[in-house]
Amino acid sequence: MPLTYQIIGRLSREVPDYNVRPLTLDDFEAICSKEGIVTFCHKMPSRGWYFVMRGTPFIVINKHLSLGHKAFVGYHEYFHHRYHPGGYHYYNTLGLQNKVELQASTMAAIAIIPTDAFEKDIETGENIGDKYNIPKYLVDFRLRIYNMYRQLRMFSDI
Numbered sequence: 666m667p668l669t670y671q672i673i674g675r676l677s678r679e680v681p682d683y684n685v686r687p688l689t690l691d692d693f694e695a696i697c698s699k700e701g702i703v704t705f706c707h708k709m710p711s712r713g714w715y716f717v718m719r720g721t722p723f724i725v726i727n728k729h730l731s732l733g734h735k736a737f738v739g740y741h742e743y744f745h746h747r748y749h750p751g752g753y754h755y756y757n758t759l760g761l762q763n764k765v766e767l768q769a770s771t772m773a774a775i776a777i778i779p780t781d782a783f784e785k786d787i788e789t790g791e792n793i794g795d796k797y798n799i800p801k802y803l804v805d806f807r808l809r810i811y812n813m814y815r816q817l818r819m820f821s822d823i
Contacts, residue, residue, distance in 0.1 A: 684779045693739040713738035713756035733798030740773035774807045
């Protein structure tokens, strides 16, 4: 499995506007349509689900989530499709103890809130949860990613 920072670099080259502007649910649906992934929202106990049936990939998103949360969950499942193929994946929580789930969540968080936009939002005191229509746990997670990135950048000259 490639390292997360390698995947983020690849995504920045392959997915239009990845880590440049906030990607939306519409962007997610366009990418999936282009790649032949069937997507839909449905009432379900988990937040998201990725599976392949008869060779066709599916991503199902809980219809009761906010728009921004749906985008996050959709991208989370999409990144499983791209980087963790085979089987099926359910998204219930961030799954920070599981490397595969952490990687998909990290890439999805950057998709919906790019680094430069996040920095600007922090500087201006923007209410990030309201701006991106996501729950607090995702705002907190994005902040953790940002802080880890800043710490890594501090040592990039060494």
